[in-house]
Amino acid sequence: MAIRKLLLLLKPIDPYPFLQTEGASLIKNPQVLQYLESRCKVHKNAIKFCQEILSKKPVEWKPISRNDLSHPIRDVDMVITVGGDGTLLHASHFIDDSVPVLGVNSDPTQAHEVEELSDQFDASRSTGHLCAATVENFEQVLDDILFGRVVPAKVSRISLKLNSETLLSHALNDILIAQPCPAAVSRFSFKIKNKDGASSPKTVNCRSSGLRICTAAGSTAAMQSAGGFVMPMLSRDLQFMVREPISPGSTASLMHSTFKPDQFMDVNWYSDHGTIYIDGCQVQHSVQLGDTIEISSDAPVLNVFLSHGISQIRSRSESSSSTRNHTWIHIIFIMKDFSENA
Known part of the structure; x- marks a missing residue:
């Protein structure tokens, strides 16, 4: 064209x-x-x-x-x-x-x-x-x-659903789900699921400073600064990391990994308040106790x-x-x- x-x-x-x-x-x-x-x-x-x-x-x-x-x-x-x-x-x-x-x-x-x-x-x-x-x-x-x-x-960009409703904003770099106050503890759980209905065998329960998910393009930004790894620019995978987990125990190895384009992350939020920060402070959405957040790479490239x-x-x-x-x-x-x- x-x-x-x-x-x-x-x-x-x-x-x-x-x-x-x-x-x-x-x-x-x-x-x-x-x-x-x-x-x-x-x-x-x-x-x-x-x-x-x-x-x-x-x-x-x-x-x-x-x-x-x-x-x-x-x-x-x-x-x-x-x-x-x-x-x-x-x-x-x-x-x-x-x-x-x-x-x-x-x-x-x-x-x-x-x-x-x-x-x-x-x-x-x-x-x-x-x-x-x-x-x-x-x-x-x-x-x-x-x-x-x-x-x-x-x-790739990140697609978000809040309580099954698709958000219009897509993240090019990353999203951070955390308390509005950076000193407060964020309580949530997550599970990686396949789009065909299958899911990972274990739910990961977290008390931490929040949850960050990035695209390949965003892997050189905050994710790398936090200890993540750089991904090939055209990768469709998403990388995630639980920030500063409290006593992670046996689930520690599950708190930093990736998931594929045919998978999504299902997050349940258990703090009174929270915020989804999209590409830093570009866009913000509030969450509250009981909300569910679905994260995938289904967004338009x-x-x-x-x-x-x-x-x-x-x-x-x-x-x-x-x-x-x-x-x-x-x-x-x-x-x-x-x-x-x-």
Whole structure:
């Protein structure tokens, strides 16, 4: 399918408005202020650069603020996000499996900067694990897509049912089921079941800090930080881990594992209150005592242009020529909030 229409949310141009107020005086380290101002400048320059590239292409485009994105994205052929992984995560909650997405990392982490400032503060910027482009290669990646030299990867997402009702939000990275208060104990049980009706022989009863389930894409995020393992990006399996279990006993080995696409996890919640956190703080749903939660990989996949796929396909097609086709694109730059960890 030819790419003719595309959407984008530009991240707020001033992600740190307090820098323009008396709040900036509370920051005593001038290097921190310089760092924050640099992040703003780099992001603004990235937006300007992308717009300049687009103006040279036979396309039509229009920037829209992220705050204006409130409905499912329809009637477009592609979405471009400019920000980081958090920006792409935000966009994913408005996209089904019919619209591919390209992430542009507008402010990548600079290794030398992190090293130089390590004694002062954490100078990490955007990881961009899911972003296939930066300002360095945006034009080449865009051309590869427009002229059909690359195709998006089909990345799994998590489907959720709360008391048998399907939730509209699908997790691209992970979900966390826990008490609203992080210091409170979460009580729940779970069992892995096959979709044909069979189930695992043992119900796992838990008192812990909560339950995290991730996709392959999310296995490099919070799951890995908690001691989980990295999964192949295109795996359809889901990985789960009980957080900080209290006296797990004989069930300890059952509290961190995976389940297959033909299986689902059935969770019974036994605390008075709880929250399902979808992709960090992107989406939240409340749960209460007696609720049941069904977790599977039945959600529509997200079609994402990934950096390794683009580099592999480009290397195979460098010697081939492509016929240029004029295309029409309506673009929404997705602007990420710097308050995200992306």
